Amino acid sequence: TTEVEVDRGEISDPEELKARLGIKDNHIRELYEEITASRLAADEANASKAAGEGYIESLESEGARLKERIRDLEEEARGRRRRREGAERQVARLERELERKDGEIAHRDYLLERRAEQMEAAGQRAEELASRKDLALQDALRRVDGLERDLEEREGEISNLNATVETLRGDLESEQELRGRLADPANRLRAGIDLFNESEQRRAMNALSRTLGQPEVYVELDAGDEPAAILTFTWQGVTWQTYASDPGPNVEEPRVYLKGAGEDLSGVESKPPNARVGPGERVMLGL
Structure with a gap:
């Protein structure tokens, strides 16, 4: 969790307050960039999952085609017994190919399931991280608002003090002028x-x-x-x-x-x- 600690009671110089506000602005921009990167990663994972599902459909379609071909060969073997041995070898080869394809499909299904689980976990972590960063960002914004209010109050106090100093300076000058006249x-x-x-x-x-x-x-x-x-x-x-x-x-x-x-x-x-x-x-x- 990103934490932003600002001790308002220890800050008395307006320039230091402005400098710290600049630091907080940079940190806020970094938080926004990290959130955007997490969301882009989640979008890429979803796109990868969709591509995997399309590949499975292609393999299943190819498997169905091979099965249809096997049925055709079996019918042809019954009609062409003289070519039975060759047809049986071809059928056996196709069956092995089908088994291999089925194995590939099963393995790909397993990998896709694992990938989906990993992406789901990564998405949850990204959401949790984004949530924590959002909370940290909100806290930082609240602290920045507080610092801005403090800065405005300090600037008001400084303005009042400057006005008081000017008034006192005028009174002092008037008093000094009066004392100068009364010295005669x-x-x-x-x-x-x-x-x-x-x-x-x-x-x-x-x-x-x-x-x-x-x-x-x-x-x-x-x-x-x-x-x-x-x-x-x-x-x-x-x-x-x-x-x-x-x-x-x-x-x-x-x-x-x-x-x-x-x-x-x-x-x-x-x-x-x-x-x-x-x-x-x-x-x-x-x-």
Whole structure:
């Protein structure tokens, strides 16, 4: 029995899978060729058997003719007694010939029977072999189908991974570009102000401004390698709030939060304003 063993779990390289599929295709073609050869052998055996049967019929016909000839000679011997001895010798010779022919026929019958038995056994073996090869072929085809499905799944996974890699590469390039811009303190300060302007904390600050009036605004960068922007709002020289706004990538929320507040400026370093609340209640650099 032809067996095709493919361990699907151990194959991870698509090129190796394609190579093994090519090997299986060649093996399938070899199986088809062996099946065709077995069937041709069976057809030739059947043709040989038919030819043997025709030869037996010819021998039987010749035997019948000889028997008829013997009867003719016997009748002629009765009418021609003077030629009896010669006729008897001829009859004896013909009888021996007939016996020889009968022996040949019997021997040929025996050989044909043996040949038929051998061909029948060979046919059965060929059928069994063809059946086993058909089963092996079906199993191989099922395995090939499985490998093709696995290959399609692997190709889909590879495509998804490539798409993910491209997305991550784009994100990384964007992050690197952003980090490059934020490396400039002026850009980092502006990015922190923009982030604050888009936050809920800006709306809370503006709500207080509607009660106390426009605040004085001072913005600066905090200490550190990747500092947050610090926005300090002072109303009427008394009430104050300080917010931190960190525009850096990969910063966890909250990126904008209230850092400090009070109703008394004693103990708080007073710095001249360098920003303002402009149109749309948004913080802007400059007075």
